[in-house]
Amino acid sequence: MLELLFRKKYFYPDEYKKTVFDVDFPSLKEKNIKNIFIDLDNTLIPYDIHKADKRTLELFDNLHKLGFAVFIVSNNKKERVKLFANMVKSRYVYSAQKPFKSGFRRALKKVGNPDPKTVCLIGDQFMTDVLGGKRMGFYVIVVDAIKRDSEKWYTKYNRRLEKKILKRLRRNDSDFYDRLNLQEKR
Numbered sequence: 001m002l003e004l005l006f007r008k009k010y011f012y013p014d015e016y017k018k019t020v021f022d023v024d025f026p027s028l029k030e031k032n033i034k035n036i037f038i039d040l041d042n043t044l045i046p047y048d049i050h051k052a053d054k055r056t057l058e059l060f061d062n063l064h065k066l067g068f069a070v071f072i073v074s075n076n077k078k079e080r081v082k083l084f085a086n087m088v089k090s091r092y093v094y095s096a097q098k099p100f101k102s103g104f105r106r107a108l109k110k111v112g113n114p115d116p117k118t119v120c121l122i123g124d125q126f127m128t129d130v131l132g133g134k135r136m137g138f139y140v141i142v143v144d145a146i147k148r149d150s151e152k153w154y155t156k157y158n159r160r161l162e163k164k165i166l167k168r169l170r171r172n173d174s175d176f177y178d179r180l181n182l183q184e185k186r
């Protein structure tokens, strides 16, 4: 199974950035990206925080000004996702079941089913965000997790798989792995 996913390059993000604040959004516009799908937990806020801080509010203001359609796409429950999405004035998909396609399809439908190449997905996990986003044909940016110690058991499980994936990536395709230049210990 993993072998097949590897062969299809589903674990190859297009970019790595330390945080969402390091993403060069104007350059995404130049790449014809029109839709930004962002993971919530540990990409925008850690699991034990519910609200967006000032810097995050400014980031979303900026995204809206740049003209992106912005979606929070999260595997978490409605209450948490909705609260945050309303704060940053964005639409949302909860219980997205990443890496499966259903949640992404729900978001795509709401923006009129655009070409997947016009979508950039930003997230912190290889097993859910990178795999899910690449399966959809999105442009994928992986970021470091904000805070790991409050992660739930299933995320910890995914992290163990992630370790294997990265080990394999390093072994099978060291050029790509080096170019990615991951700074976080995963």
Ligand SMILES: [Mg+2]
Pocket: 039, 040, 041, 042, 043, 123, 124, 125
């Ligand atoms: Mg996450």
